[in-house]
Amino acid sequence: MPDAPQLWMRHETRDSEHRAPIVPADAARLLAAGLTITVEDSPQRAFPTADYAAVGCRIAPAGSWPEAPADTYILGLKELPGQPWALRHRHIFFSHSFQHQHGSRELLRRFADGGGAILDLEYLTDAEGRRLAAFGYWAGYVGAALAVLHRRGALRPPLRPGSRAELDRLLAGTGGSPAPTALVIGALGRCGTGAREALTTAGVRSTDWDLPQTRHLDRAALLDHELLVNAVLVREPVPPFVRVEDLASPHRRLSVIADVTCDVASPHHTLPVYRHTTTWHEPVAAVSGAEPPLDVIALDNLPSLLPRESSAAFSADLMPHLAELGRSAAQWDRCLRRYHEAAMPSESKERHE
Ligand SMILES: NC(=O)c1ccc[n+]([C@@H]2O[C@H](COP(=O)([O-])OP(=O)(O)OC[C@H]3O[C@@H](n4cnc5c(N)ncnc54)[C@H](O)[C@@H]3O)[C@@H](O)[C@H]2O)c1
Structure with a gap:
């Protein structure tokens, strides 16, 4: 039987970002479903780190996700910090990088260089293309x-x-x-x-x-x-x-x-x-x-x-799908395919270098 998926919720780099993709009550549900969850301490998150610890999440320092084991899913909302350059994990977040947005070539390059992947929450959809979690x-x-x-x-x-x-x-x-x-x-x-x-x-x-x-x-x-x-x-x-x-x-x-x-x-x-x-x-x-x-x-x-209300609603939508990580669930397969379509130029460049 494959190991339980490891989820790591990172601290957000933007100091005006107070939301969380998973709130403590849903973290408890995911733990009960068998996931291992690490939560980075974060001074600005609208939900105290102690509330995640209280339900059984491991706690790690802010920004320590680059040290996480390679098979960990790193969960966040918005932009990643500029370092490390090469990104080797699977990151679940809103990357804003699949439609030639500002900075997207560089971000896709970083993933191609590190061998990681983006599971972009904007493209987490059902079979009809309807978004499964949104703010x-x-x-x-x-x-x-x-x-x-x-x-x-x-x-x-x-x-x-x-x-x-x-x-x-x-x-x-x-x-x-x-x-x-x-x-x-x-x-x-x-x-x-x-x-x-x-x-x-x-x-x-x-x-x-x-x-x-x-x-x-x-x-x-x-x-x-x-x-x-x-x-x-x-x-x-x-x-x-x-x-x-x-x-x-x-x-x-x-x-x-x-x-x-x-x-x-x-x-x-x-x-x-x-x-x-x-x-x-x-x-x-x-x-x-x-x-x-x-x-x-x-x-x-x-x-x-409205960080608490919007996070609670988003987390309630996202939680059942996180519970299916690592089980070749169709929604995550679609999400990953969408990343490879967007990343194709960066990935093929890598093959030619
Ligand atoms: N500013 C923010 O912080 C913020 C946050 C979340 C979403 N958004 C943006 O808000 C927009 C709406 O997002 P959503 O999640 O509600 O999408 P949605 O798909 O749930 O709803 C969009 C609605 O617009 C309608 N629509 C589309 N084209 C139309 C047209 N030409 N005339 C009239 N109605 C039309 C659709 O039928 C649908 O009912 C998106 O552009 C999204 O990126 C902004």
């Missing part, structure tokens, strides 16, 4: 909440991670009349669902559009809303939802956009009226000074603002 719901929730708070003049940067209860108190406590008119595009997806629920919490009724409503886009109707939450997942070109020329429209009431999609670097950017994401220090950017002024909120790490 979308809470991204949409926070994005819509920030848009409402900004519209009410109640957003106080810099933003800091907090809890849903705190956010909901703000949403409930800053209401005035009348509530803004709000449109959610991509309303049926994960982010869109979260966005609609945040708007409901804030007492804002939303118009909900998904694919059928944008097929023949009624831009005048779109611009007639005061608040727009964009939550689409676009894989091929679609007509932009708001164009530069729309900013001067005398019928525009739109004054706040929360662009959860944040596709600023993509050729399929649906809101080409702005080009840069915003930050926790400056979450709001002015797009147009024409009346009414139009502001955009475009944070690409929204779920990190």
Whole structure:
């Protein structure tokens, strides 16, 4: 019988990253399923290291994963540190490296040099291609909440991670009349669902559009809303939802956009009226000074603002699949195949050197 899979949850390098891919309660379930789990100590993780130790995880110093046995699965969320160069483990994380993103050639090269592999969580899917674990719901929730708070003049940067209860108190406590008119595009997806629920919490009724409503886009109707939450997942070109020329429209009431999609670097950017994401220090950017002024909120790490809730939801989705690691489970086989497709140029270069 093969040895039990070894899972090693690493400390995240970005100090604003407070989320964890596995929360202590799910670590306990994985231990019960026979996995061995090592958790790196991490000063910023929203879940204390002691809670992982209490359920039976081994604890290791932050950043010590390069010393883990070669057959260990290293689990994380975001970018790896620059050292060591050659990566010899199988890393489960969001690598953002399969679509020629900035830095992806170098990262794939490091894996090719070390003989490791990426099991990219973005490509952990069922047989129909549906994602099995995602942070979308809470991204949409926070994005819509920030848009409402900004519209009410109640957003106080810099933003800091907090809890849903705190956010909901703000949403409930800053209401005035009348509530803004709000449109959610991509309303049926994960982010869109979260966005609609945040708007409901804030007492804002939303118009909900998904694919059928944008097929023949009624831009005048779109611009007639005061608040727009964009939550689409676009894989091929679609007509932009708001164009530069729309900013001067005398019928525009739109004054706040929360662009959860944040596709600023993509050729399929649906809101080409702005080009840069915003930050926790400056979450709001002015797009147009024409009346009414139009502001955009475009944070690409929204779920990190609710690290406990978003981690708990993600971990609940991911845990059953981690329990199947090392058992030639179809979802992990697909994930690995996707890595080899993306890595082919780096791997074949290695063969020729
Ligand atoms: N900013 C962040 O922190 C953050 C976090 C997570 C996800 N995201 C992004 O949010 C987006 C949505 O992610 P998701 O997980 O909700 O995806 P999803 O697949 O669950 O939902 C996307 C929805 O958009 C709809 N859609 C696609 N094209 C459309 C169009 N042209 N018009 C109208 N609706 C359209 C789909 O039908 C679907 O209902 C993605 O781009 C994702 O990368 C951002």
